Amino acid sequence: MGEPLSSEALFLIVERLFLALLVVSLLALVAVVARRFLLERGGAVECYLRRAVGPHRAWRIGCGRYGSDELSWYRIFSLWPRPAAELPRRGLVVMGRRSPTPEDLAELTGDLVVIEVGWAEPDGSDPKEPVYELAMGEGALTGFLSWLESMPPGTIWQS
Structure with missing residues (x-):
């Protein structure tokens, strides 16, 4: 078995490990900021999204980018290049509009408007x-x- 590491050598290893983690963290932060800048430069708007029903109903902050046939929603704090949700334009219906509830205000600010959206039924009726x-x-x-x-x-x- 080898000799135990001296305190100086151990300190040098910890110091280099800390610096490496700091550099990786800074690079990730720069990448997230650059991604957000590119999204907003391309015409995206900041909006929050959540499923209307289901177990995971937390508000997620992101950017919505309008396309010709869908709204692509990207998470703000992510490096994933693809949208986290795509809302097809065809058949999309705004079902309601409201101010944030007191429960919503734990995650949202009071100056936002909450809209509920769904898609028309196959027979053309409202969702x-x-x-x-x-x-x-x-x-x-x-x-x-x-x-x-x-x-x-x-x-x-296309039908």
């Missing part, structure tokens, strides 16, 4: 229950509703 809830500011909500009601020129929806 019976919401699938997601989105929380966003008034300006972002106006943009969302405009996106939902408009359709890019030349777009042909």
